[in-house]
Amino acid sequence: MSSSETAARPGVAPAVAPLGTEAPRLSLAGPLALPAMTLLVAVVVLLAWQYLPPALGVPKYIIPTVTDMAAEMGRMWRQEDLLGHIVSTATMATIGFVAGGLLGAACGYGLGLSRLWERVLSPYILALQIAPKVAFAPLFIMWFGYNAWPKLVVTVLVVFFPILVNVLQSMKTTDRDLVNLARAYSMTRAQIFWKVYFPASMPNLLAGLRIGATLAVIGVTVGELVGGGVGLGYLITYGEGQANTSMVFNAIVLLTVIGIVLYWAVAAAEARILHYVPRISQ
Amino acid sequence: MDAPVSQSALPAELAAIPAMQALRGPTPPAVLLFEGVTKRFATRTATPFTAVQDLTFGVRKGEFVSIVGPSGCGKSTVLNMTAGLDGPTEGRVSLSGEAVTGPNKHVGFMLQKDLLLPWRSIVRNVEFGLEARALSRAERRERALRELARCRLSDFANHYPFQLSGGMRQRAALARTLAIEPDVVLLDEPFSALDAQTKLLLQRSFARTIHDSGVTALLITHDLAEAVAMSDRILVMSERPGRIVEEIDLDLPHRDDPIARQALPRAREAMTHLFQSLHLAEREE
Numbered sequence: 001m002s003s004s005e006t007a008a009r010p011g012v013a014p015a016v017a018p019l020g021t022e023a024p025r026l027s028l029a030g031p032l033a034l035p036a037m038t039l040l041v042a043v044v045v046l047l048a049w050q051y052l053p054p055a056l057g058v059p060k061y062i063i064p065t066v067t068d069m070a071a072e073m074g075r076m077w078r079q080e081d082l083l084g085h086i087v088s089t090a091t092m093a094t095i096g097f098v099a100g101g102l103l104g105a106a107c108g109y110g111l112g113l114s115r116l117w118e119r120v121l122s123p124y125i126l127a128l129q130i131a132p133k134v135a136f137a138p139l140f141i142m143w144f145g146y147n148a149w150p151k152l153v154v155t156v157l158v159v160f161f162p163i164l165v166n167v168l169q170s171m172k173t174t175d176r177d178l179v180n181l182a183r184a185y186s187m188t189r190a191q192i193f194w195k196v197y198f199p200a201s202m203p204n205l206l207a208g209l210r211i212g213a214t215l216a217v218i219g220v221t222v223g224e225l226v227g228g229g230v231g232l233g234y235l236i237t238y239g240e241g242q243a244n245t246s247m248v249f250n251a252i253v254l255l256t257v258i259g260i261v262l263y264w265a266v267a268a269a270e271a272r273i274l275h276y277v278p279r280i281s282q
Numbered sequence: 283m284d285a286p287v288s289q290s291a292l293p294a295e296l297a298a299i300p301a302m303q304a305l306r307g308p309t310p311p312a313v314l315l316f317e318g319v320t321k322r323f324a325t326r327t328a329t330p331f332t333a334v335q336d337l338t339f340g341v342r343k344g345e346f347v348s349i350v351g352p353s354g355c356g357k358s359t360v361l362n363m364t365a366g367l368d369g370p371t372e373g374r375v376s377l378s379g380e381a382v383t384g385p386n387k388h389v390g391f392m393l394q395k396d397l398l399l400p401w402r403s404i405v406r407n408v409e410f411g412l413e414a415r416a417l418s419r420a421e422r423r424e425r426a427l428r429e430l431a432r433c434r435l436s437d438f439a440n441h442y443p444f445q446l447s448g449g450m451r452q453r454a455a456l457a458r459t460l461a462i463e464p465d466v467v468l469l470d471e472p473f474s475a476l477d478a479q480t481k482l483l484l485q486r487s488f489a490r491t492i493h494d495s496g497v498t499a500l501l502i503t504h505d506l507a508e509a510v511a512m513s514d515r516i517l518v519m520s521e522r523p524g525r526i527v528e529e530i531d532l533d534l535p536h537r538d539d540p541i542a543r544q545a546l547p548r549a550r551e552a553m554t555h556l557f558q559s560l561h562l563a564e565r566e567e
Contacts, residue, residue, distance in 0.1 A: 175395075175397070177393060177395060177397055178397055178399070180365075180367055181391075181397050182410075183367065183385050184365045184366070184367060184385045184389065184390075184391055185385070185387075185410070185411045185413075185414050185462065186385050186386065186387055186414045187413070187414045188414070191413070191414060195399075195410070195413065196399070199399065199401045200399075200401075202401065275442075276400050276401050276402075276442045276443075276444060277400070277444070278444045
């Protein structure tokens with residue numbers, strides 16, 4: 001073993017070490033300073049929300065206070081079957097996300113393998129990608145009626161494209177030399193796909209899934225806003241009809257939480273799957 | 283498979299070329315043989331682009347041959363044709379007497395990039411080339427570990443590529459190349475992305491490993507010192523369209539230790555000679 005090669009310590013990416021040492025400068029003092037500051041921002045915002053609007057004379061039906069919203073949350077839980085609405089929205093978002101992700105990935109890989117179809121279909125893909133998918137929601141209600149299908153289809157459609165585009169991009173940019181290496185080892189097309197293209201697409205696929213996770217909640221919400229009698233999106237229109245601002249705010253908060261949970265799930269999967277990618281800092 | 287190439291098997295015009303005559307002698311037979319190989323690529327214009335023209339050379343079993351030449355002389359075309367990724371327009375490329383018609387298991391190749399799969403551990407990377415073969419999982423693992431030991435990387439079998447230095451990654455790539463037990467190893471500028479010191483050490487490491495394994499090697503390089511330090515024979519190629527303009531039989535000791543060889547006065551003479559044959563002194567850019 002040479003001196004220059006032992007310099008690369010196992011388990012440490014040499015190029016990363018100098019960057020990592022800069023991290024402490026960011027966190028002013030100690031490892032807890034950064035989360036503490038983040039928490040402080042939340043406290044300041046909540047306090048301002050609680051006291052500033054009444055002080056400025058903003059009526060409660062415009063901006064309810066934090067305590068009003070908490071009280072309304074309790075009432076919704078007891079009287080409006082809040083749990084049922086949350087479960088419905090979360091389930092729809094998850095199903096739509098998974099289905100849209102699978103479809104998007106499958107189409108991305110399929111188009112990536114066929115240069116011809118990719119070229120033939122690329123203008124339509126671009127057009128559909130640009131088209132505002134949520135605008136299709138009323139159409140789907142006319143087609144499928146007031147049930148779970150419209151919101152599911154909107155969600156699938158919204159999630160589908162970023163994942164398709166990301167996977168396709170990865171298929172087109174996979175290192176040609178890696179593919180040639182696999183060819184030189186006499187691998188079949190299927191082997192080359194499963195051993196090179198597919199694993200090489202993981203960073204892109206997961207980036208697409210991250211975007212999809214946030215969009216899934218938007219898809220479901222729009223579906224529920226436009227039609228149906230269940231879900232947090234429905235509670236928003238219901239609250240609006242009653243001029244119950246707290247209910248609208250609460251539904252928005254809960255939708256955000258569902259989105260964050262989905263996003264976290266993807267991020268956790270990503271950390272496990274992409275363990276081989278060196279991190280700059282944590 | 284390894285039958286000596288008889289005189290009658292060679293086209294008549296090749297018999298005049300000294301290299302070909304040498305291949306017929308009592309020396310080991312040619313594992314890799316290029317016979318009058320020309321490669322043209324179609325272009326948008328009417329005239330096709332000729333990458334290499336009328337290449338004729340052989341590489342004997344266990345021999346280490348380097349091809350040097352200016353950039354764009356078609357060195358990589360030679361490599362692709364040997365690996366079976368490209369076919370010749372004219373002439374014939376054969377390995378152990380069999381014409382190369384496509385990717386085949388007799389050739390292993392290595393590039394400047396290590397081409398390790400970042401999502402696989404080092405030992406799984408070495409196994410990669412074996413996965414198209416009818417081998418059991420245990421056999422693959424055994425072979426991979428054997429090659430890693432040969433390349434002095436046993437301790438890093440379960441590391442991931444990003445945890446290794448550039449030199450170690452290239453050694454892992456060599457282990458993967460040797461694991462398929464190729465007749466010929468093609469090395470396409472494997473050291474050119476490394477810093478000067480790592481390069482010297484890695485050249486020695488490769489020289490030793492290749493010497494010990496007895497595999498036939500074809501090195502493509504633009505580094506004249508590297509060619510002199512590592513090979514038995516050097517083929518000098520001209521600018522496009524690439525032709526072989528000179529063949530230098532080095533006949534120097536220490537093929538398994540390029541650092542020791544570079545210190546020899548005769549190695550310096552060979553370098554000077556190479557410089558002259560490429561007309562580097564008269565050229566400007």
